[in-house]
Amino acid sequence: MEFTVLGSGSHGNCYILTSENGDQLIIEAGIKLSRVKKFLDFNLNNVLGVLVSHSHLDHAKAMKEMTESGINVYASSHTIEAMDIKSHRVKKIEAKKAYKIGPWKVIPIEMKHDVPCFGFVLNHEECGNVVFITDTYYSPFKFKNINNWIVEANYSEEILDGKEGYGNQNDFLRNRVLSSHLSIENCWDLLKKNDLTQTNNIVLTHLSDTNSHAENFKRMTKEKTGKSVHIAETGLNINFDKRPF
């Protein structure tokens, strides 16, 4: 299994999981379809589907185009209605129900954002159990036997309220960030509360341009977890197997 980042952050999110036989599961439709197509060499045949977490454009921008290109898009009823999509390609999914998308088991879980937002717990025999969490100010859940984490680390409290952060300039944005995104501190707390013995990779996603520090986030997360930690930057492509070897 390979994990590729086509975009992560408020300018657009899109992640692709490619299994050994070439099947692809896309998470988030927050970048232009043309960029996705380019990455896929204009071959959409292997795309099993797209999971969309919520209706904000950095996650759902290309939803409609994707359905029009014949890709199945899986999202909550709220997201489907907010994006106003009426296509047989769009599939309504509900929290805590398991869906089979090809060889994948997909379970949406409810996150804590300012609009209804899904995280996903996924399973595939190559990458084992995967947690995908984004746009939430905390995770209500702790998980069992997770092999790979894709988790938001949007801001650090220190930077947010520091000299350069929003805290100093814009109360509205600061308070919005606080109550709708996961801080690196709360991300660490989440990882700490979970048993990471089975964990291979931790990918930190959705880093804020203003309120985060990629290098420090990566280094400190590595120190705290002892795991292989990656920052989701456009172009990141890593092995995403169940075990490192």
Next chain:
Amino acid sequence: MSTENKKKNEVAKIKEDITQTVLARIQDFQEAGELTLHKNYNAPNALKAAYLVLNEVKTKDGKPALTACKPSTVAQALLKMVVLGLSPTKGQLYFIPYGEKLECTVSYLGEILLAKRFAELKEINANVITEGEVFEFGVDTKTGRRFITKHSQTLESIGNDDKIIGAYAVYTLNDGTTNCDVMSMKQIEQSWAQGSNGPAKKNFKVEMAKRTILKRAIKQILRSSDDSALHNVADEKKVDETKGYVDNKVNKEANREVFDIDDVDFEEVKEKKSVKQVEAPTQEASAEEKPQPGGTQAKAF
């Protein structure tokens, strides 16, 4: 244990108890939103400083104030200090024991600070006038404000304590308004006659006269100030509601519910395009729950 040690311990115990009482009270007030401390004021620090000062305070008959005064009055005095946001080590207030009661009295320096904080005072200066100096002043009949047109001093005239004939204070507010207050020595002495007759008024006549005129001028500014200044101060250290709410939620609800992917069974195991649970939204559903126009749905963050 010697009696002295016992006494020391007693004082230490009282200190500890009162610290806790006062800090707990302040916390109660703050939590209830009834007390807003000034942003540049550190209550725990001021309380520690207050104890250093209080340790030295003695009653008329030489007993330590901390043991002689009722703890409740000590707590009251400290609370007053914190509510006003003043520091005892800077001489902004004094703790004075009256029998069993400890009182917190604001000094003129403390009053200047309060006027700066709450009554838009920018600057205030006082001078004394001695015999032989030229001092001319008048009243602006349009506003009723006094103004000084001339005050010339000489090296011989200044510091001539016995020949003070009056004092004045000139102050400027943040909006640029200036005003002044003038007192003749007779008025000043009348004012002094109201209080105790300590040696300071004989030995430091100039400074005491300045203090008297400053206090009178400040009283006018401070007591005529409205509450808007207080509200502004309150805004400066407003409660961070969002952070509080978020932290509370995170503490109570984050990372609690155990989720095991193996516990959730498939609703329907079929090929991707015909998963039963997965169906396009019905027309009614989309008509019912249309997104609000201009809502947050289309925003990207």
